[in-house]
Amino acid sequence: MLLGLDMENIMSMYVVPWSINIGLAIVVFVVGRLIVKGLVKVLEKLLVKAKVDVMLVEFIGSMANVLLLLFVIIASLDMLGVNTTSLIAVMGAAGLAVGLSLQGSLQNFASGVLLIIFRPFQVGDFIDAGGISGTVEKITLFNAILLTPDNREIIVPNGSIYGGTITNFSARDTRRIDMVFGISYDDDIKKAKDILMAMLESDERVLKDPAPKVALSELANSSVNFVVRPWVKSEDYWATKWDLTENIKLAFDAQGVSIPFPQMDVHMDKAA
Numbered sequence: 001m002l003l004g005l006d007m008e009n010i011m012s013m014y015v016v017p018w019s020i021n022i023g024l025a026i027v028v029f030v031v032g033r034l035i036v037k038g039l040v041k042v043l044e045k046l047l048v049k050a051k052v053d054v055m056l057v058e059f060i061g062s063m064a065n066v067l068l069l070l071f072v073i074i075a076s077l078d079m080l081g082v083n084t085t086s087l088i089a090v091m092g093a094a095g096l097a098v099g100l101s102l103q104g105s106l107q108n109f110a111s112g113v114l115l116i117i118f119r120p121f122q123v124g125d126f127i128d129a130g131g132i133s134g135t136v137e138k139i140t141l142f143n144a145i146l147l148t149p150d151n152r153e154i155i156v157p158n159g160s161i162y163g164g165t166i167t168n169f170s171a172r173d174t175r176r177i178d179m180v181f182g183i184s185y186d187d188d189i190k191k192a193k194d195i196l197m198a199m200l201e202s203d204e205r206v207l208k209d210p211a212p213k214v215a216l217s218e219l220a221n222s223s224v225n226f227v228v229r230p231w232v233k234s235e236d237y238w239a240t241k242w243d244l245t246e247n248i249k250l251a252f253d254a255q256g257v258s259i260p261f262p263q264m265d266v267h268m269d270k271a272a
Contacts, residue, residue, distance in 0.1 A: 025076040043060070111157075111159045112143075114162055129144075130164060132156050175234050176210075177229065183223060184259075188257075
């Protein structure tokens with residue numbers, strides 16, 4: 001009889017309550033997982049509709065899934081009578097320690113998120129950022145891969161890019177070429193200006209709007225300097241600049257306009 005009573009007491013005091021708690025914990029965990037899965041899908045669909053980068057959508061979805069599942073696990077453990085307050089405190093301290101140890105990586109990550117959201121440049125753009133000039137080949141959450149004109153692949157941390165000045169040479173459809181040509185003080189200024197303008201007008205890559213500009217800018221020590229400023233499509237920038245530089249020099253030579261080198265007059269006093 002006593003053994004039967006003891007078994008009843010054990011069942012009522014421990015087995016039944018624990019069975020109920022375990023059952024509730026399992027229900028909370030299973031239902032919570034389903035809810036989390038649904039919420040993450042809704043979040044990802046909203047981000048896709050907002051035209052957020054696919055890579056960022058996947059990352060935000062993964063992070064949301066982990067955080068929400070963490071809450072579900074804590075709620076399940078709470079149903080089992082586990083002291084979740086201490087557990088949360090320990091996890092918070094561990095997260096702080098990890099964050100401090102990965103400070104540089106977190107900065108690069110945060111910068112990567114901002115680069116993907118605000119899009120100061122895209123894959124295929126030629127940029128100058130983080131002290132490197134090159135074509136953007138790939139953008140990740142921690143770094144960007146740039147391809148230099150001499151075909152070197154350079155990996156630049158996102159923190160260096162977003163924390164400094166970014167120059168995007170491909171952001172606009174057109175660019176202005178700024179060149180300076182000097183002629184001798186003995187040469188005909190009007191003739192030289194006409195030659196420069198004729199060279200610009202004869203190059204089909206030079207745009208009519210905005211109109212190219214040729215102007216006398218400076219009476220320098222050894223030369224009379226003209227600024228030459230044609231507008232071209234961005235992809236024609238370097239080829240047009242190199243061709244104009246060569247063709248203008250050849251045109252000056254053919255028509256007797258000289259490009260002087262630096263000169264200095266030295267006057268010596270003869271001793272008495």
